[in-house]
Amino acid sequence: MPGVIVFYALLGWLLGVIVNAIADSLPLSRRLRRPYCPTCTAPRPQIAWSAIIGWATGTSACAYCGKPRGARAIVVELMGMAGAALLYLRNAHLAALLPAIAIGFVFLLIAVIDIEHRLIPHIVIFPAALALGLMQALDPARGPIKTLLGGLAGAGSFLLLYLLGEAFAWLLARVRGRPLDEVAFGFGDVTLAGLIGLVVGWPAVVLALLVGILAAGLFSLGYLLVMLSRRRYTAFTPIPYGPFLILGACLVYYGGRGLFQSILLP
Ligand SMILES: [Zn+2]
Known part of the structure; x- marks a missing residue:
């Protein structure tokens, strides 16, 4: 069902936004923070919390220091989107799908932090x-x-x-x-x-x-x-x-x- 695929793609996208927020804040400030610029620590406007929306609306660069947001944030959101949709196509039963998505979320987060830090x-x-x-x-x-x-x-x-x-x-x-x-x-x-x-x-x-x-x-x-x-x-x-x-x-x-x-x- 196309509507359900879109739902899971949106869920995966949201999880990608969360992976980016954790990977930006946890290794640097040892706590979770709302999306912010890692260079000058200025908070990002809500429209730029998602790197994809930020890119589409021209708000992804930091409004204070001008530092552009790296490609990782967009790659992670796209991976989340594609990953959740593909997992739905692979096995749509919730008992298999939800664990598969949770595991993908954790693995993606750990991989991003390990590559960067x-x-x-x-x-x-x-x-x-x-x-x-x-x-x-x-x-x-x-x-x-x-x-x-x-x-x-x-x-x-x-x-x-x-x-x-x-x-x-x-x-x-x-x-x-x-x-x-x-x-x-x-x-x-x-x-x-x-x-x-x-x-x-x-x-x-x-x-x-x-x-x-x-x-x-x-x-x-x-x-x-x-x-x-x-x-x-x-x-x-x-x-x-x-x-x-x-x-x-x-x-x-x-x-x-x-x-x-x-x-x-x-
Ligand atoms: Zn900044």
């Missing part, structure tokens, strides 16, 4: 883990055991990787006689892996995290080759892992078994 805030992860974990545990198709096992496997395996990385960094720092500037991946990735485990459950968490690690590895390799070709290679250029883990989680959660069977068994 190299940070996965606990203040986002822990409430999300509680809400989404409870939601998945109450889903009769999943149940509490698979949900909890998924979360433990995700956080546990990444905690091990994190500790190995710390040990490696400590060893390397001793050999080189000075500490490393940055570690390959941080504790935020451990908490994100736990959240992904709660969302996709056991045993899908194994596939989701492997796909994420593989995607991050391929991206790093491509990045390394580009840097080498420009002779700008430096060891240990860290990339944010979060968006790749989220990519893996989305492929497994939204694509499901069908997607991987169609890839592995063409």
Whole structure:
């Protein structure tokens, strides 16, 4: 029904506006604020709360400092709009659609913050883990055991990787006689892996995290080759892992078994 698709597109758009508002305020001022200009902290007029409406009405640039709003805000609103409409077309049953939209909202928010700030805030992860974990545990198709096992496997395996990385960094720092500037991946990735485990459950968490690690590895390799070709290679250029883990989680959660069977068994 076209009317219902429009409704979900508008809902997704609204969620995109909220993702932008949280991503603009939480990492910088540690609290939620109504949409404001991150450069000079002047509040935005209500007509410019949505980047799309702001762009269409010529009010997206800050009225005080003149700083234009970046492309991210529009991209996020468009992703929210398209994402919610596509999820409705994929499965219109509310019991499947509403969790799918809630999970997309959380993943989009975490990806935006991690890309812009190299940070996965606990203040986002822990409430999300509680809400989404409870939601998945109450889903009769999943149940509490698979949900909890998924979360433990995700956080546990990444905690091990994190500790190995710390040990490696400590060893390397001793050999080189000075500490490393940055570690390959941080504790935020451990908490994100736990959240992904709660969302996709056991045993899908194994596939989701492997796909994420593989995607991050391929991206790093491509990045390394580009840097080498420009002779700008430096060891240990860290990339944010979060968006790749989220990519893996989305492929497994939204694509499901069908997607991987169609890839592995063409
Ligand atoms: Zn401003």
